Amino acid sequence: MSAERCLVLGVDVGGSTIKAEVLTEDHRPVLAGRVPTPCGDPGGTAVLDAVAGLSRDLLRAVPPDGPPVGALGAGVPGIVDRDRGVGVFSANLGWRDAPVAEHLRRALGLPVVVSHDVAAAGLAEQRLGAGRGAHDVLFVVIGTGIAGAVLVAGELVSGGAGQAGEIGHIRMRPDGPACGCGARGCLETLASARAVAAAYTARTGRAVRGAAEVVAALDTDADARAVWAEAVGALADGLLVTQAVLASRRVVLGGGLAAAGAALLEPLDAALRERATVQRVPELRLAELGERAGVVGAALAARESLLAAREPRPAEESRSAEGPRSAEESRSAEGRRSAEGPR
Numbered sequence: 317m318s319a320e321r322c323l324v325l326g327v328d329v330g331g332s333t334i335k336a337e338v339l340t341e342d343h344r345p346v347l348a349g350r351v352p353t354p355c356g357d358p359g360g361t362a363v364l365d366a367v368a369g370l371s372r373d374l375l376r377a378v379p380p381d382g383p384p385v386g387a388l389g390a391g392v393p394g395i396v397d398r399d400r401g402v403g404v405f406s407a408n409l410g411w412r413d414a415p416v417a418e419h420l421r422r423a424l425g426l427p428v429v430v431s432h433d434v435a436a437a438g439l440a441e442q443r444l445g446a447g448r449g450a451h452d453v454l455f456v457v458i459g460t461g462i463a464g465a466v467l468v469a470g471e472l473v474s475g476g477a478g479q480a481g482e483i484g485h486i487r488m489r490p491d492g493p494a495c496g497c498g499a500r501g502c503l504e505t506l507a508s509a510r511a512v513a514a515a516y517t518a519r520t521g522r523a524v525r526g527a528a529e530v531v532a533a534l535d536t537d538a539d540a541r542a543v544w545a546e547a548v549g550a551l552a553d554g555l556l557v558t559q560a561v562l563a564s565r566r567v568v569l570g571g572g573l574a575a576a577g578a579a580l581l582e583p584l585d586a587a588l589r590e591r592a593t594v595q596r597v598p599e600l601r602l603a604e605l606g607e608r609a610g611v612v613g614a615a616l617a618a619r620e621s622l623l624a625a626r627e628p629r630p631a632e633e634s635r636s637a638e639g640p641r642s643a644e645e646s647r648s649a650e651g652r653r654s655a656e657g658p659r
């Protein structure tokens with residue numbers, strides 16, 4: 317079975333729910349399931365056993381007469397070492413150095429590709445969702461906090477330990493509210509859904525259930541409008557910082573706050589145009605894949621890694637045609653190549 321035709325299993329390990337889908341070569345879901353995330357133990361065994369159990373149930377349900385599942389992609393939160401397939405740290409899951417790839421490979425007998433959950437969602441939006449057609453995309457999730465995924469020339473930029481895209485901790489106002497990271501005035505203390513609700517309560521003394529309540533009151537409540545304008549302004553300032561570095565063509569907004577729709581897009585676009593000087597003003601889009609983005613992106617990362625691994629490499633092809641070469645011959649071939657210099 318070729319890597320192009322096989323099915324891929326995508327898993328998104330969230331703080332409260334583990335979601336999984338089996339996807340076809342053209343990214344259609346054929347099976348789906350979810351289980352609650354067990355309370356984490358520091359090594360992650362309980363969580364990874366739950367992922368393996370859900371995966372096994374789906375693998376058993378795959379029709380035996382169709383293409384088999386060729387790989388598993390797992391999206392996990394926190395700090396992620398993609399190369400080693402390790403969940404380095406996650407406050408939500410309560411794990412440290414969880415051997416995600418090794419545990420799942422042993423349990424399921426499949427190749428496993430581990431992604432950062434937001435990066436996976438960003439990959440899915442760029443390939444199949446609101447980022448389609450743009451090669452340089454910044455995906456921003458605005459919920460309790462703010463996180464991002466950076467795609468340049470169609471490729472994810474992960475950085476060391478997957479930390480590229482942590483735009484929620486760009487320091488916008490040094491005298492601003494305290495952030496969970498230990499600093500003050502980070503973007504997510506000013507423009508996340510939690511920040512909007514907290515700012516409204518601080519201004520009016522009235523508790524709200526969330527940012528959606530503030531958005532719903534924009535037409536009738538001047539305090540809601542003032543709080544919203546502050547948050548949108550901070551978000552525009554934050555995006556102008558990322559635009560100074562990346563000049564992304566498109567910014568895709570997801571997470572709970574993106575449910576505000578036009579009430580977010582229109583003033584944000586206006587604030588960007590008003591404040592930008594030399595920075596490129598990006599096209600703004602709302603995310604399209606919703607809560608499936610993480611699963612779909614984890615599966616995409618696994619499929620793309622399968623395809624990359626099976627791409628024929630010219631050097632290997634000629635070697636197998638000629639039969640095995642000695643190390644000595646390989647070294648001298650290497651020497652010839654470098655003697656030819658760069659082309």
Ligand SMILES: [Zn+2]
Nearest residue numbers: 485495497502
């Ligand atoms: Zn912070």
